[in-house]
Amino acid sequence: MSGFDKVVHSYEEAMAGLTDNMTIIAGGFGLCGIPENLISEIKHKGTRGLTLVSNNCGVDDFGLGLLLPDRQIRKIIASYVGENAEFERQMMSGELCVELTPQGTLAEKMRAGGAGIPAFYTATGVGTPVAEGKDERQFNGRDYILEESIVGDFAIVKAWKADRYGNLVFRKTARNFNPMAATAGKITVVEVEEIVEPGQLDPDEIHTPGIYVNRLIKSSFEKRIEQRTTRPAGE
Amino acid sequence: MALSRDQIAQRVAQELQDGYYVNLGIGIPTLVANFVPKGMEVMLQSENGLLGMGAFPTEEEVDADLINAGKQTVTMAKGASIFDSAESFAMIRGGHVDLTVLGAFEVDVNGNIASYMIPGKLIKGMGGAMDLVAGADNIIVTMTHASKHGDSKLLSNCTLPLTGKGCIKKVLTDLAFIEIKAGKFHLLERAPGVSVEEILKLTQGELIVNGDIPEMKFNQAD
Numbered sequence: 001m002s003g004f005d006k007v008v009h010s011y012e013e014a015m016a017g018l019t020d021n022m023t024i025i026a027g028g029f030g031l032c033g034i035p036e037n038l039i040s041e042i043k044h045k046g047t048r049g050l051t052l053v054s055n056n057c058g059v060d061d062f063g064l065g066l067l068l069p070d071r072q073i074r075k076i077i078a079s080y081v082g083e084n085a086e087f088e089r090q091m092m093s094g095e096l097c098v099e100l101t102p103q104g105t106l107a108e109k110m111r112a113g114g115a116g117i118p119a120f121y122t123a124t125g126v127g128t129p130v131a132e133g134k135d136e137r138q139f140n141g142r143d144y145i146l147e148e149s150i151v152g153d154f155a156i157v158k159a160w161k162a163d164r165y166g167n168l169v170f171r172k173t174a175r176n177f178n179p180m181a182a183t184a185g186k187i188t189v190v191e192v193e194e195i196v197e198p199g200q201l202d203p204d205e206i207h208t209p210g211i212y213v214n215r216l217i218k219s220s221f222e223k224r225i226e227q228r229t230t231r232p233a234g235e
Numbered sequence: 236m237a238l239s240r241d242q243i244a245q246r247v248a249q250e251l252q253d254g255y256y257v258n259l260g261i262g263i264p265t266l267v268a269n270f271v272p273k274g275m276e277v278m279l280q281s282e283n284g285l286l287g288m289g290a291f292p293t294e295e296e297v298d299a300d301l302i303n304a305g306k307q308t309v310t311m312a313k314g315a316s317i318f319d320s321a322e323s324f325a326m327i328r329g330g331h332v333d334l335t336v337l338g339a340f341e342v343d344v345n346g347n348i349a350s351y352m353i354p355g356k357l358i359k360g361m362g363g364a365m366d367l368v369a370g371a372d373n374i375i376v377t378m379t380h381a382s383k384h385g386d387s388k389l390l391s392n393c394t395l396p397l398t399g400k401g402c403i404k405k406v407l408t409d410l411a412f413i414e415i416k417a418g419k420f421h422l423l424e425r426a427p428g429v430s431v432e433e434i435l436k437l438t439q440g441e442l443i444v445n446g447d448i449p450e451m452k453f454n455q456a457d
Contacts, residue, residue, distance in 0.1 A: 029283040081359060082359035102366050104323075108324065129396045175317060
């Protein structure tokens, strides 16, 4: 690597430096826009004791669910964790620590973490189990709780296109948590479908500027669909 | 007769207004999209980052990169926009969504709602529900009035962990349309053929019945 060129050529290189007990922030919503090959590399590496910050935890045999059988995840911070039998078993037995976090709060924790904001007040979760142990304060007569932001040792991100400098473009709803995750990693690793030369992306179309990106790798993706729902042609 | 799931959605759709931005939760709320009155424009917000959700795709249109908050493949309506999750919840938390429709396990007379967890049984998480109930002013909760065993879901106090506190003002069940104010349920409408007595019997929290309660009306065209 030299200058602003973020491109790496192997998954080993992409996830180099990941060690046991680190915190990883992952983009994706359900199985949409997940960094599927980076997740597979973490499985392959066998890193354990991980704290994962991700909206969901994949399904039994795809996405972050792949890290469950070998007990690689110690704790997960997520908003919704259905659709995964092994997950439920580990959670119920206490092997896996789960911190359920409202989806908007989770997005904001990443956004704030990446923006150097240590905590923020929100009305979300006031009067619910989410508020337990958190500072409460009134603004303009309404109650808010204090939520702390999150920074990861690593952030793993899936984008559609990038230039070699790590400027990123996402595609449709595969964007979801990825732009916030990209800002919130001490080391941000991005996998993409296509890499172009700097200058080939219109600066106005870039969703995530390359300053947030440390490593970039081109790959191919299965893009599994969780709920394939269609209407008959001609309607 | 208790309302069917479609009829509940149909009645909710009567609360839509032209130009509304609407977030529909998973389950019955999703069905509301099928009953938008002809000639009315509403824009559906899906909290995973889509404003202007369209119909389900044809087999040829299926795109793994385009799903709704229920993780179903969808299409984009004309004038749709795409954004990230923080932006999506800025819309929700900032009070920019005109109407939110979501399901629940329990609602109580103080406007509390429980919808995301049954300790020891069902722990899937709140997703965006806590943000939606905290951020929206205009919320309609849809649910069955009572469980299969006849236990009321309209309570004096929610028994399950709360999704939000003091934030629900309207509930549409298979039996009744109910408003919550000043710590009481108020019966606004009955499902066709359902008596006030039946509703009272299945409402555990205090229910105010003021005068003649009209039946819900369904247009043939709906």
